Amino acid sequence: MIGPSIVIKGEVTGEEDLLIQGRVEGRINLNGNQVSIGESGEVYADIQAKVIQINGKVTGDINGHEKVIISKSGNVHGNIVAPRVTLEDGAMFKGSIDMDPAVANAGRTTVAAHQPSQASTPQLKASGLDLKSV
Amino acid sequence: MSKLSTQTSKLLPLLFQHLDEERAVTVLHVGLALPETVEFFSNYRCKLHFIDVFPALPIIATEEPATTQAQQFRELLPFSSNTVFDICLFWDLFNFLDAEAIQALFTVMRPHLKKGTLAHAFSVHNRKAPQKNNFYGIQQLDALTVRDRQSTPHCYAPHSQRELTALLDDFRVERSVLLPDSRLELLLLKS
Numbered sequence: 001m002i003g004p005s006i007v008i009k010g011e012v013t014g015e016e017d018l019l020i021q022g023r024v025e026g027r028i029n030l031n032g033n034q035v036s037i038g039e040s041g042e043v044y045a046d047i048q049a050k051v052i053q054i055n056g057k058v059t060g061d062i063n064g065h066e067k068v069i070i071s072k073s074g075n076v077h078g079n080i081v082a083p084r085v086t087l088e089d090g091a092m093f094k095g096s097i098d099m100d101p102a103v104a105n106a107g108r109t110t111v112a113a114h115q116p117s118q119a120s121t122p123q124l125k126a127s128g129l130d131l132k133s134v
Numbered sequence: 135m136s137k138l139s140t141q142t143s144k145l146l147p148l149l150f151q152h153l154d155e156e157r158a159v160t161v162l163h164v165g166l167a168l169p170e171t172v173e174f175f176s177n178y179r180c181k182l183h184f185i186d187v188f189p190a191l192p193i194i195a196t197e198e199p200a201t202t203q204a205q206q207f208r209e210l211l212p213f214s215s216n217t218v219f220d221i222c223l224f225w226d227l228f229n230f231l232d233a234e235a236i237q238a239l240f241t242v243m244r245p246h247l248k249k250g251t252l253a254h255a256f257s258v259h260n261r262k263a264p265q266k267n268n269f270y271g272i273q274q275l276d277a278l279t280v281r282d283r284q285s286t287p288h289c290y291a292p293h294s295q296r297e298l299t300a301l302l303d304d305f306r307v308e309r310s311v312l313l314p315d316s317r318l319e320l321l322l323l324k325s
Contacts, residue, residue: 085172093167097182099175100158 004040012045020056031065039073052082141278144311145321149221149252150275153178162222162246168271170279175272183219185211187227188269192289193235203238217246222253222322225270229257229292233301236293240303251324253305256317258292263316265290 002008006022013029021038026045028035034051037043041056052064054074062068064082072090079096083103087093153159158179163171167184175182187193187210193203222243228236256266267286271279295318299307305322313319 084176087167087169087172089169091167091169093184094186095184097167097172097175097184098158098180099182100179101177102179 002041037074046078137282139280140273141280143276143278143319145254145309145319146272146278147275148309148321149254150178153220155179159220160218162219164222164224164227165269168269168279168281170273171271174274183213183217186269188230188283188287189285191230191287193231193238195234203235204241207239207242211242213246215245218248219246219251222247222251223270224253224255226256226266226268228255228298228301229265230287230289232289232291233293233297236298236301237303240301244303247324249324251305252308253320253322253324255320255322256313257295257298257310257320258316259295259312259318260316261292261294263292266315266317 001019002022002024004021007025008023009025011027011029012018012024015030015032017034017036018028018030019036019038020041020043022040023042024045025043028043028045028047028049030049032050034053035047035049036053037056037058039055043056043058044060045058046061046063047058048063048065050065051067051069052062053069053071054062054076055071056073057075059077061078062076062080062082064080064085066082067084067086068080068082069086070076070088070091070093072088074088075092077094079098081098083100085097085099158181160181160183161175162183162185164185164187166186167182172182190206190210193206195202227239231239265286267283268280269283271281273279293301295307295310302322305324307320308323309321311319
């Protein structure tokens with residue numbers, strides 16, 4: 001987590017989910033993971049991640065490989081590319097949205113086809129584990 | 135969020151009738167991005183441009199700083215040069231623009247339109263039709279959601295059908311439907 005008083009300028013990369021309650025300027029690249037921007041979060045950066053949930057403020061372009069969710073407290077100014085985008089009532093958005101439901105459906109099929117049962121893979125909950133290498 | 139109601143639309147389905155499923159549809163939505171509109175378009179391969187022009191109204195030439203209406207629209211509608219719209223959802227916009235502003239709008243829009251571009255708009259059958267201070271979303275193929283705007287633009291001056299048809303560049307009115315309160319729903323086709 002990036003706490004409310006933390007300011008980061010530069011590129012954020014990694015292999016685990018990230019919650020941003022502070023301020024990030026630059027670029028965020030967590031391709032296989034989820035990025036959540038909390039209500040106090042302010043991001044002035046392009047974001048790439050598997051799932052992106054926005055409860056705070058984002059100025060920048062957003063690329064969600066699976067989906068992007070802008071919550072009721074979210075405020076986004078930028079362009080979104082994602083197979084699936086959800087805007088909650090009250091969310092503020094200015095920009096463009098590029099969606100392709102065929103990719104979303106194909107993604108769901110692929111995930112369903114390859115997802116092992118939870119009972120057989122409890123270790124996958126470990127932080128930072130690359131699921132694709134399992 | 136303001137009070138929500140729904141309104142059926144006979145012309146909205148015609149916008150989606152002949153879409154090429156092999157390629158993404160590019161849509162201009164003049165107004166706020168709403169949950170139901172995004173949900174509706176999530177069934178299509180598409181690129182949606184949401185631009186709410188209403189907070190910038192009235193669009194008038196100013197002396198200090200010196201700006202033309204076309205310059206103001208260029209700032210409001212900063213499309214990349216390769217953006218060409220299949221569908222434009224203008225909703226009530228033309229009722230809040232004077233003749234010069236509509237011409238300026240299409241000066242800016244012209245490079246982003248093509249033969250066959252379809253558009254939806256509301257106009258009036260009678261210029262005394264009362265002002266509707268709404269913004270719109272798409273609930274389903276033949277139904278709109280209607281919400282009240284929190285602030286009222288003070289530049290409501292709807293055009294007669296003849297005036298508007300002359301101002302709409304090379305869009306022609308393909309179909310129109312008379313609505314309550316002397317309003318018209320228009321389907322426009324770029325020839």
